Amino acid sequence: MLNNIIWKTLWDQRRSLSWWSIGFAGLIISIMLFYPFFIENIDSYAGLLQDASDDPLMRIFAGGDLLDMASPAGFINVELMAFMVPLLYVAFAITTGSAAIAGEESRGTLDFLLSNPVTRRQIILQKYGAMVGGVVILTLINVASFGVGVVIVNMEINFWRIVEATISTGLLGLVFGAMAFSLGATFGKRGVSVGITSGVAVGSYLLHALGPLVDWLEPFTKISPFYYQDQVDMTKAGLDPLHTAFFVFAGILFLSISVVFFERRDIGLG
Amino acid sequence: MDSVNIPVVEFTNLTKMYGDVIAVENVNLEVSEGEIFGYLGPNGSGKTTTIRTALDFIRPSSGSAAIFGLDSRAHSTEIKLRLGYLPGDLPIYEKMTGREFLTYLFNLRGASNWDYVHGLAERFDADLERLIGKLSRGNKQKIGLIQAFMNEPELIVMDEPTSGLDPLMQQEFYSLVEETRERGCTVFISSHIVPEVERLCDRVAILREGTLITLEEIRTLRERAHHRITLEFGEPVPISAFSNISGIRDVQAEGLMLRCTIVGSADALVKCASQFEVLSIQSEDDGLEDVFLDFYQTESHDLAK
Numbered sequence: 001m002l003n004n005i006i007w008k009t010l011w012d013q014r015r016s017l018s019w020w021s022i023g024f025a026g027l028i029i030s031i032m033l034f035y036p037f038f039i040e041n042i043d044s045y046a047g048l049l050q051d052a053s054d055d056p057l058m059r060i061f062a063g064g065d066l067l068d069m070a071s072p073a074g075f076i077n078v079e080l081m082a083f084m085v086p087l088l089y090v091a092f093a094i095t096t097g098s099a100a101i102a103g104e105e106s107r108g109t110l111d112f113l114l115s116n117p118v119t120r121r122q123i124i125l126q127k128y129g130a131m132v133g134g135v136v137i138l139t140l141i142n143v144a145s146f147g148v149g150v151v152i153v154n155m156e157i158n159f160w161r162i163v164e165a166t167i168s169t170g171l172l173g174l175v176f177g178a179m180a181f182s183l184g185a186t187f188g189k190r191g192v193s194v195g196i197t198s199g200v201a202v203g204s205y206l207l208h209a210l211g212p213l214v215d216w217l218e219p220f221t222k223i224s225p226f227y228y229q230d231q232v233d234m235t236k237a238g239l240d241p242l243h244t245a246f247f248v249f250a251g252i253l254f255l256s257i258s259v260v261f262f263e264r265r266d267i268g269l270g
Numbered sequence: 271m272d273s274v275n276i277p278v279v280e281f282t283n284l285t286k287m288y289g290d291v292i293a294v295e296n297v298n299l300e301v302s303e304g305e306i307f308g309y310l311g312p313n314g315s316g317k318t319t320t321i322r323t324a325l326d327f328i329r330p331s332s333g334s335a336a337i338f339g340l341d342s343r344a345h346s347t348e349i350k351l352r353l354g355y356l357p358g359d360l361p362i363y364e365k366m367t368g369r370e371f372l373t374y375l376f377n378l379r380g381a382s383n384w385d386y387v388h389g390l391a392e393r394f395d396a397d398l399e400r401l402i403g404k405l406s407r408g409n410k411q412k413i414g415l416i417q418a419f420m421n422e423p424e425l426i427v428m429d430e431p432t433s434g435l436d437p438l439m440q441q442e443f444y445s446l447v448e449e450t451r452e453r454g455c456t457v458f459i460s461s462h463i464v465p466e467v468e469r470l471c472d473r474v475a476i477l478r479e480g481t482l483i484t485l486e487e488i489r490t491l492r493e494r495a496h497h498r499i500t501l502e503f504g505e506p507v508p509i510s511a512f513s514n515i516s517g518i519r520d521v522q523a524e525g526l527m528l529r530c531t532i533v534g535s536a537d538a539l540v541k542c543a544s545q546f547e548v549l550s551i552q553s554e555d556d557g558l559e560d561v562f563l564d565f566y567q568t569e570s571h572d573l574a575k
Contacts, residue, residue, distance in 0.1 A: 002370060002373045002374040002377060003377040004377070004378070005378075008374050012363075012365065012366075107361055107364075108357070108359065108361025109361045109362065109363055110327075111322070111327055111355075111357045111361060112357065112361065112362070112363075112375070112417075113378075114325070114326070114327055114350075115325060115350060115353065115355035115357075116350055116375065116378040116379055117347045117348075117350040117351040117378070117379060117380070118347070118350075118378060119346065119347055264329075266327070266328035266329060267322075267327040267328060269318075269322075
């Protein structure tokens, strides 16, 4: 396990990755188990959902189409894909991305890494690889958890759509992770990386959630990464290749920024 | 190219500024193969900055550093393949055991002799099974030392290598350094512990406020050592007869005794004393501690050659 920086970084995260996995799986499975009870009582929720869907404040915490919550896809969207799952992904990715370079640097251990025959570029690529690896592991856990949920409550849904939506949400998280990573690689300060990226994440979520309700915000919604997250109700075509390309492009952009600035700057002493 | 003539470490006008603050200014020095070189200076004098610049962790504002004749920036990876490094203040992965940490670095360096690592661990009586974060300062330092030596490098750079080590382990470290040198390794030690440098090093550079103020063989510095001399005369002698001797300090007369400190040769003192009846002479040597204190304290311009 300890033969390169990718494996070692993932190995370092073995405990935290386990906790994140338990968190994700617990959330997804318990919400899915709630579906049959929700459907049974759907009539009593109808008025509430109608009111909520017109209320901007509610829209902040409940994305997706509230009026479509009776359908399996609509339920998964509102309960999981529009808020909780992206929130957890983004939180995980920012934590991991900021720790990658800035975390080692603030502990001073980057000096150890750099005293080995590895280039700065390799350090960036491998650390980035480990962050992507973490997101991939969690995505596999999430897909498996959805699978368990779908089987237990016998949900009628195209499971491939859930897989695609999970991938899209993972990529969304990764974009914020990549941003945190590049800020950490550029400035070497974990606080700066976490602070700025969290701010941008909250801002772009609000823009995405409230944009459609506020006329002057509407044109800007496309600069929010959340706009490009494909949710489960991609009934017609599935994962949008352009949306996916947006995430991949943003990820590569932040990776390139990391390489360029990290190669040029002085490493801090922690 | 004849590798014997290429210095292992070479700084050329090495300068590092942080904004307007000069951390290291115009340092020029060469360390040749097989040398044990001491890099001395008070805290904050720029020792660590020089080392970190030479290893390409930070970039020089001007000038350059070459290791094994290779530019430290352009050939960073090739250099590090042949290098062992012990950072000061030992930052370390707290949540790894010593064994895990050493395995990781062993793999990153493509080292091949795990038996040697084991030998070092036994020699320093290092605890490889406990989390490094739970080790005492000295035991942590042992892990740091093992990793610096473990790939049998051609150059070992160490920043305050013995901090936290008990005297027994310090001795073990000194003999390891000497053995390592015997197989041709060059050792660059940054330290502020004078007896250690005096014991180990062939040559020292002294740094003060970022500037190299002296570069000497330890042997030459010993000639500047302070000798505390006590002379006993057959009759009381006038202090004034001694006060103009070059290198003399702190002259005190007490009855028949005359006490003074002399820097460098005692020749003039002895010749001066011979005009009186000398009953006995005692001389005590302070080692190099005072010599270094002189360097640290005097303005660099005033340093009498």
